[in-house]
Amino acid sequence: MPKKYHIETKDSPPRFPAVGKFATVEFREDCAGSCRQCVKKKCVYNVFKDSYQHVITMDEPEFLYICQSCFRCVQECTKGIFSRVINPEYTLMGDEYWQPEIINQTWFQAHTGRIPVSGAGYRGLFSGAGFDAMWTDMSEIVRPTRDGIHGREYIGTSIELSRKPMRLTFDEKGNLPESLPEIVEIPLPVLLQPPAFGVLSEKELLAMAGAAQKLHTMMLIDAGSYSSAFAGFDGTMVPRLEANNYKKYIDIICRSKMVELADSPGIEREFAVLRGFKPGLLIGVGLPLDSTVAFRAFELTGAGADVLHFYADDNGREIGSSNRTLRDMIREIHRKLVEARMRPTVNLLFSGGIAMAEHMAKAIICGADGVVVDIPMLIALECRLCGRCKRGESCPIVIGEIDVNWGSQRIVNLIGAWHNQLLEVMGACGIREVRRLRGEVGRALFLEDLERESFAPIFGQRKVSCE
Amino acid sequence: MNTIKTKNTLPEAVITPSRFRNPIGKYIVKRNSRCTGCGLCAELCPYGVHIKPEGYSKPLPPRLERCIGTACEGSDFCCVNRCPNQALSVSLNPTLETMGDYRWTPEMIIGHWHMAETGEIPDVELEYSLGSSGGGFDKMRFRIPNPADYLDISDEDIDTSLNLNRRGDGRPNKVLSLPCYGGGMSFGSTALSVIVGRARAAKRLNTMTCTGEGGYPPEFLPYAEHVITQVATGLFGVREETIQHAPVVEFKYAQGAKPGLGGHLLGDKVTPEVAAMRETVVGSSLFSPFPFHSVYSVEDHKKHLDWIKEINPRALISVKVSTPSDVDMVAVGSYYAGAHIIHFDGSYGGTGAAPDIAKKNIAMPIEYAIPRIQRFLKDEGIRDQVCLIASGGMRNAMDVAKAIALGADGVVIGTADLVALDCIRCGKCESGRGCARGIASTDTELGHMITEEYAEQRIVNMYLAWRKQWCQLLRQYGLGSMKELVGRSDLLVNMDYLDEAERAAYPEAPMNKLVI
Numbered sequence: 001m002p003k004k005y006h007i008e009t010k011d012s013p014p015r016f017p018a019v020g021k022f023a024t025v026e027f028r029e030d031c032a033g034s035c036r037q038c039v040k041k042k043c044v045y046n047v048f049k050d051s052y053q054h055v056i057t058m059d060e061p062e063f064l065y066i067c068q069s070c071f072r073c074v075q076e077c078t079k080g081i082f083s084r085v086i087n088p089e090y091t092l093m094g095d096e097y098w099q100p101e102i103i104n105q106t107w108f109q110a111h112t113g114r115i116p117v118s119g120a121g122y123r124g125l126f127s128g129a130g131f132d133a134m135w136t137d138m139s140e141i142v143r144p145t146r147d148g149i150h151g152r153e154y155i156g157t158s159i160e161l162s163r164k165p166m167r168l169t170f171d172e173k174g175n176l177p178e179s180l181p182e183i184v185e186i187p188l189p190v191l192l193q194p195p196a197f198g199v200l201s202e203k204e205l206l207a208m209a210g211a212a213q214k215l216h217t218m219m220l221i222d223a224g225s226y227s228s229a230f231a232g233f234d235g236t237m238v239p240r241l242e243a244n245n246y247k248k249y250i251d252i253i254c255r256s257k258m259v260e261l262a263d264s265p266g267i268e269r270e271f272a273v274l275r276g277f278k279p280g281l282l283i284g285v286g287l288p289l290d291s292t293v294a295f296r297a298f299e300l301t302g303a304g305a306d307v308l309h310f311y312a313d314d315n316g317r318e319i320g321s322s323n324r325t326l327r328d329m330i331r332e333i334h335r336k337l338v339e340a341r342m343r344p345t346v347n348l349l350f351s352g353g354i355a356m357a358e359h360m361a362k363a364i365i366c367g368a369d370g371v372v373v374d375i376p377m378l379i380a381l382e383c384r385l386c387g388r389c390k391r392g393e394s395c396p397i398v399i400g401e402i403d404v405n406w407g408s409q410r411i412v413n414l415i416g417a418w419h420n421q422l423l424e425v426m427g428a429c430g431i432r433e434v435r436r437l438r439g440e441v442g443r444a445l446f447l448e449d450l451e452r453e454s455f456a457p458i459f460g461q462r463k464v465s466c467e
Numbered sequence: 468m469n470t471i472k473t474k475n476t477l478p479e480a481v482i483t484p485s486r487f488r489n490p491i492g493k494y495i496v497k498r499n500s501r502c503t504g505c506g507l508c509a510e511l512c513p514y515g516v517h518i519k520p521e522g523y524s525k526p527l528p529p530r531l532e533r534c535i536g537t538a539c540e541g542s543d544f545c546c547v548n549r550c551p552n553q554a555l556s557v558s559l560n561p562t563l564e565t566m567g568d569y570r571w572t573p574e575m576i577i578g579h580w581h582m583a584e585t586g587e588i589p590d591v592e593l594e595y596s597l598g599s600s601g602g603g604f605d606k607m608r609f610r611i612p613n614p615a616d617y618l619d620i621s622d623e624d625i626d627t628s629l630n631l632n633r634r635g636d637g638r639p640n641k642v643l644s645l646p647c648y649g650g651g652m653s654f655g656s657t658a659l660s661v662i663v664g665r666a667r668a669a670k671r672l673n674t675m676t677c678t679g680e681g682g683y684p685p686e687f688l689p690y691a692e693h694v695i696t697q698v699a700t701g702l703f704g705v706r707e708e709t710i711q712h713a714p715v716v717e718f719k720y721a722q723g724a725k726p727g728l729g730g731h732l733l734g735d736k737v738t739p740e741v742a743a744m745r746e747t748v749v750g751s752s753l754f755s756p757f758p759f760h761s762v763y764s765v766e767d768h769k770k771h772l773d774w775i776k777e778i779n780p781r782a783l784i785s786v787k788v789s790t791p792s793d794v795d796m797v798a799v800g801s802y803y804a805g806a807h808i809i810h811f812d813g814s815y816g817g818t819g820a821a822p823d824i825a826k827k828n829i830a831m832p833i834e835y836a837i838p839r840i841q842r843f844l845k846d847e848g849i850r851d852q853v854c855l856i857a858s859g860g861m862r863n864a865m866d867v868a869k870a871i872a873l874g875a876d877g878v879v880i881g882t883a884d885l886v887a888l889d890c891i892r893c894g895k896c897e898s899g900r901g902c903a904r905g906i907a908s909t910d911t912e913l914g915h916m917i918t919e920e921y922a923e924q925r926i927v928n929m930y931l932a933w934r935k936q937w938c939q940l941l942r943q944y945g946l947g948s949m950k951e952l953v954g955r956s957d958l959l960v961n962m963d964y965l966d967e968a969e970r971a972a973y974p975e976a977p978m979n980k981l982v983i
Contacts, residue, residue, distance in 0.1 A: 021982065022565060044903040044913070068895040069565060070903035075487035080528060084565045086982050101983055105823070115824070117731075119896025119907060121724055121817040121860060121882060122826040123568035123983050126602025135814065137792045138727035138830045140720055140758070358828050421824045427757075428727025428829045445792055445831050451963075454835040457842070458873075458956045459964035 004153040005187040007215065007416035009113025012409045014382050016397050018107055021090050021100070022067045024074075025083045032079050039073040039082070094385040097315035102355050103379055106414060110380035113413035115420050129467050130316055130325030130353075131362045133447035139430030152423045157188045157434045159369050161218075161258060161282055163306040164345055182280055184257060186217045188419050189370035189434050190360065191238075191349060192411070193220040196314075198378050199389050201400035202229055207407025208377055209233045214412050220260055220309070220372065223249040240286065243267055250277055258282035260309060263296065268303035282306040289313075289329055289352065290320045294336040301337060301346040309349040309372060316353020325467075326353055327366055334367020334439050343439075357421035367439040373415070380414040381407050476644060477623070478671040480586025480931050483924045485532075485889055486905075486916065492531035493577060493591055495560045496546075502526075502554035508546040514590060517546060531560070532581060535591050568983045569600045570815065571862060571882070571892045579863070582932035583887035583925040596865040596936075597976040603815075603834040604866045606962045608973040609940065616945035622938040626948035629877040631715065631854050632783050632807050639781055641714055643877075644673035645930060646937075646949045647867055650858055650881035651697045651719065651787075653681025655732050655741040655753075656819035656896070657885075657907050658914040664922020665884055666690040671927050677717055677879075680730050680755060682744040683709040695785065698775070700729055701755030703745040710778045715808070717785040718771060720758055723816030723859035726789035726830040730755035731820045733897050738909045769804035776805070783807040785856070790814060790831040795843035802844070802853050810879060811836050813859030817882040819907055820897030833859040833870070841874025841954055864933035868940055874954045887929040888922055 040048040047067045074082045093100045105116050127133050162184040170176060192212045194200050205221065206229060212219035213236045223239035223246070230237060234255040241249060242262045253259055254277055261267055261274075263285050271283050284307035285300050287293055297308050310333070313319055316326040330350060337343040350363055351372035360371045379385065382397045389395055426434065429443045437443070448466050456462065484490075496516060502525060509519035509526050514533045519526040536557060539545045547555045563573040578595025582588070589595065598605045629648075631641040649665050656679065663686045669676040670693045677695040678687070682704020687694045696713035698705050700720075710716055721727060732741075734752040742749045762768050772784050785808035786801040794811065801809045813833025818826070837857050844850040857870045858879035867878045886892070888906050901908025905916025937949065946952055962970055 044900065068903065069891075069893050070895065071491070071566070071891050071893075072487070072903055074562065075485075075489045075491065077489065080489045084562050086565055091982055115822045117733075117820055117822050117897060118826075118894040119819050119821075119902075120890075120892055120894045121570065122815045123570060123892070123894065124600075124827060125569050126600040126605065126815075126832065135831060136829050138721065138789055140788055140791055140797050356824075358824050362828075421822065424728060424822050424825055425829065428825065430727070442792070445835075450831065450835040454838045455961060455964070458838055458959070459961040462964050463966055464963040 005157065005216075006153070007113075007412060007419055009413045009416040010409055011112060012406055012413060013111060014107065015402075015406075016382060018104075018382075019090050019093060019384060020067060020087055021104065022069055023085050023087045024067075025085055027081045027083075030079050030081045035078060037076075037078050039077045042076075043073060044070065092386070095315075097353065098355060098375065098385050103385060105356070106376050106379040107382070109417035110410040110414040113416045115417050115424070127447050130327045131359050133466060134327060134362060134365075135445040136361060136365065136425050136429060137443040137445060138428040152427060155423050155426050155432055155434075157419065157422060157426075158185045159189045159347070159435060160185050161284075161307055161347055163282075163304070163347075166345055184282055186370075188215065188217060188415070189364060189368075189422075190215075190415055190418065191218050191220060191370060191372045192377060193351060193372050193374050194225075195374040195378050197390055198383065199395050199400045202227065203402055203404050204378075204381060204399065204407060206230070206404045207381065207402060208411060209236055210404060210408035211377075211411035211415070212236045214408060215415055218258065223252055226252055238284065243270055246270070246274070253281065254278050256281070258284060258307070260284040260286050260307070263287040263300070268300065268305075271304055284309050284349075286311060288319045289326075289350075290318060291322055293329070294333045297333050297346075297348075298336055298340055298342065301340075301342045305346060307347045307349060309351065312350065312352030314352055314375065316355075316359070326350060326359075326363065330363055330366035330368050331441070338439070357418040358425070360418060361422050361425040361437070362444070364434060364437050365440055365444045367441075369435075369438055376414060377411050380410045382410075476673065477931065477934070478927050480928050481924050482585055483921060483928060484584055485580060486921065487889065489528075490530060490532040491560065491562060491566070491577065491580075492534055493560060493563065493574065493593060494531060494534045494536040494557050496529035496531055496534050497556045497558075498526070498529065499554050499556075501552040502550075503552055505551065508550060508555060511544040511549055512546055513544055532577065532584075533591070538592060564979075564982070567892055567981070569981055570598045570860065571886070572598050572977060572979070572981075574977070575862060576886055576892060579883060579886045579929060580889065583929040586928035586931040588932055588935055594974075594977050596863050597974070598862065599977050599979055599981065601976070601978065603832055603860070604862075604869050605976045607834075607869050607959050608962065609865075609868070609872075609944075610958050610960050611972055612943040616943065618942045618945045618947060620942065620947060622935060624947070625938045625941055626950070627934055627937055628949070629854070630950075633854055634807055634852050636805075636807075638783060638807070639714075641783055643675060645934065646871060646876070647861075647878040647880050647930075648674045648695075649676035649884060650817070650879040651677040651679030651695075651699075651717065652819075652881065653679030653703075653730075653732070654684050654744055655681040655736055655738075655909060658902075658905060658909060658917060659684060659686065659740075660915070660917045660919045661885075661888060661906055661922050663687065663690075664888075664917070664919045665926060666694050667919060667923035668926035668930070669693040671923065672930050674930075675715065678704070678709075680704075680719065681732075681741070683712065684744060688712070697787075699755060700757055700759050701745075701753065703747075703753070703755075707778060710775060710782070713779065713782055715783045715785055716775050716779065717787050717808075717810070718759075718775075719787045720762075721787070721789035721812070722818065722821075723789050723812035723814050723830065723833070724818035725821035725825045726791070726812075726814060727757060728822070728825055729757040731897075733820055735899055736897070736901055736909060738911075738914075741909050765800040765804055768800065772805045785810050787812060790833060790836040790859070792831065794831060794836045795839050798840045798844060798853075798855075799847055799849070802849050806853070808854045808856055809840075810856040810858065811840065812879070813857070816859030817885075833857050833861070834873070837870060837873040837875050838956065864936040865940075867933070868937060868952065869959060871949065871952050872955045872959050874956065876950075876953055883929065884926050887925045888917060 289310040289312040318324040347369040354371045504525040506519040508517040567573040574593040578593040629643045665676040680699035691712045695715045732753040786806040787810040814830040857875035896907035900910040
């Protein structure tokens with residue numbers, strides 16, 4: 001039986017008390033004093049015992065990270081002195097896209113390595129922009145694995161990064177030529193890259209590289225950020241280079257399996273030079289996800305790139321004025337290459353705004369081969385997206401000083417939980433291979449289609465745009 | 468005509484206050500130390516906010532949930548203005564911002580608590596029919612009625628019944644008095660007193676409840692005619708006799724909250740009693756497989772149905788499936804396999820535990836599925852022979868009516884029953900000792916916070932209040948029966964499909980930004 005891909009997760013508690021969602025307000029002057037019914041002692045989750053300990057050590061204000069808002073203290077206090085509020089600090093985390101809930105759930109996954117599971121039905125908005133305007137399909141009967149959570153290890157999540165020949169050619173004796181290009185695979189459709197902002201110390205970068213190595217995937221990093229500390233990560237690191245500087249990094253290029261060149265006019269001409277330094281080198285091209293990108297993708301695929309990596313902005317939007325969502329952009333690029341009959345040769349990666357496991361699954365359904373994760377890694381290291389570092393202020397969790405092993409494990413936990421969630425989605429779809437999920441829009445339901453097919457016959461013409 | 472007169476068959480509403488001593492209301496009423504205990508407020512307030520029992524020097528703490536807020540300003544019973552010592556103040560309750568979510572807004576939760584307490588439509592101005600989800604039912608409204616259509620008949624004369632057997636295959640026709648019945652909740656996921664309370668309520672309301680996938684506790688036997696036995700993929704507690712007890716047997720292929728995934732009971736909730744009922748090991752998580760190992764095709768599916776029909780010759784068969792993209796084909800397949808009831812559970816439905824990624828992303832919201840199935844079954848010429856049931860995110864009486872107008876015959880309700888029992892939708896049903904409010908827990912302490920009588924009466928009250936809302940609605944359109952509403956999608960409008968001027972005629976759904 002082939003070896004199965006397994007991500008080893010391990011409980012890795014946060015170093016600082018996480019920012020909790022709730023806080024209690026007590027009108028202590030109304031407290032009965034020595035009440036034997038005190039709801040603080042009866043709390044099902046022991047919230048008050050733990051937060052009392054925080055007060056002793058003067059760690060943090062009494063914000064309730066583990067409070068689940070069951071309201072029993074509010075509703076059972078004999079004097080009714082409790083009230084509940086949202087912790088104002090919680091609502092200040094992140095922004096419209098990186099919402100506090102996403103940050104909170106990312107912390108949970110980085111801490112435990114587990115999938116977020118909860119009771120009661122879905123609690124959020126009906127739909128939204130981009131990936132929130134699509135649902136993944138389920139299959140009532142056809143299953144890849146027929147045993148619930150068991151046997152899911154038979155669902156394959158590997159993707160290739162190497163270019164694929166469109167067809168095999170045989171010599172006159174009917175044999176394959178001996179020098180078929182090597183197939184480079186990673187076992188899950190995720191690569192890592194440090195985000196474009198934040199306090200990025202060497203310790204953090206090492207934690208990220210260590211996580212990439214443990215996950216058997218790769219990490220993109222600017223060639224200028226290399227130091228001797230990264231010596232052990234040659235097969236894992238993918239140096240990001242530019243046309244005008246790559247010749248400075250020839251030794252790094254020769255140690256690497258893959259490089260990524262920033263797109264610029266005529267960059268195709270450098271492919272042969274690079275492959276001259278190291279035969280078999282995989283060449284990726286990094287492109288900003290703008291309005292001309294689909295045509296450029298077509299050109300670069302024709303020129304022989306192995307991987308195209310598209311950078312959306314941090315909120316998963318097109319760069320430039322029309323501001324389309326990643327969902328629509330991926331579909332456009334994928335379709336363009338399908339129509340040009342080139343899609344199978346090249347591998348497409350997308351980054352920017354990949355915030356949750358569902359974004360990975362949905363990006364693949366829209367036509368990506370894989371995604372590149374950045375900001376969630378920072379959140380896994382307890383970042384609160386408070387933005388203080390962008391303003392030159394100190395980091396409230398001293399993120400630059402983390403322990404490297406702890407940091408790696410937190411990132412491994414997060415990606416482990418994402419991997420498991422991808423299996424949930426694929427299991428429900430009835431798809432056994434993530435490569436089969438790519439561009440499989442028939443296994444997805446798009447808001448616009450559902451509105452048109454189900455509602456238009458009843459309600460007529462839609463007057464408000466779907467976004 | 469198959470009209471069932473419900474005259475005199477409605478159970479009685481009995482005031483059943485919350486189990487918790489400090490109620491949560493939309494408003495806060497504060498009484499400060501200037502109060503002299505004159506008791507004028509208690510005499511004045513017609514809603515019973517202020518109570519001063521005989522012999523007490525001061526009134527009891529105000530019943531906040533009954534306060535109608537500033538709406539009574541200007542009346543001669545306004546406590547704030549009439550208090551001789553200015554000891555009273557009323558304000559919006561800020562705690563509401565920490566409750567609920569986009570689908571079940573705080574006002575919807577409080578409104579349902581009120582219905583469950585009194586059996587009446589709330590006096591307090593609460594938006595309990597529309598959530599803040601910004602789509603689906605929250606975008607739909609019933610068209611402004613033509614006053615000439617008004618049908619002046621009493622609630623008792625309006626027919627809200629539901630026929631479960633429309634096949635005419637010689638099996639009994641089970642008729643429920645309400646257009647909805649209770650969704651599966653297993654012993655294990657939910658406290659025994661809650662599920663038995665639901666069965667007792669089902670008997671009084673002449674509707675049904677469902678065992679879920681947790682076996683058939685003997686406590687159900689007195690209400691057996693109102694309990695559906697669920698056959699799910701784990702086959703927990705499925706035995707010949709539990710099939711034979713049931714007037715309806717439900718095959719659960721999938722559940723809307725976790726479509727394509729099996730059932731999921733975390734180890735903490737597998738107490739000795741639960742393990743005994745399910746014949747499993749204490750403390751060990753129970754994952755049901757997905758799907759049935761014996762069903763690979765519609766033919767296999769028919770074989771399953773035939774098997775049940777053979778064991779229980781009077782049973783009606785319900786097939787519960789989720790909403791994939793080929794939802795219409797699944798409906799037709801189930802019909803040809805011999806199902807009486809085809810039950811579609813949409814993706815925003817409730818659960819005791821499910822991965823968040825599944826709840827949000829997998830399968831089709833029920834609002835889109837119903838019109839598709841309705842159209843397809845009609846084109847196939849079999850719509851009149853099946854009972855089409857929808858569920859998954861139906862929260863209130865108007866959601867039920869909207870689903871029926873879109874084409875469902877009836878609806879299955881789960882979460883609202885629990886909200887009637889003081890559920891606050893914190894979503895922590897699954898971990899540790901289970902629900903802190905004693906609903907979804909079999910813990911030795913938490914699992915015994917509710918009595919069967921309490922559960923029964925609160926649920927009965929809520930459905931009585933729902934029925935009043937349905938009757939109000941049907942009368943406005945000149946309809947004497949819920950069956951006449953089925954498929955009347957012409958009575959619905961969708962806000963996104965109206966011009967701005969047309970939209971102004973309909974109430975806006977609350978669009979608060981919530982922290983969830």
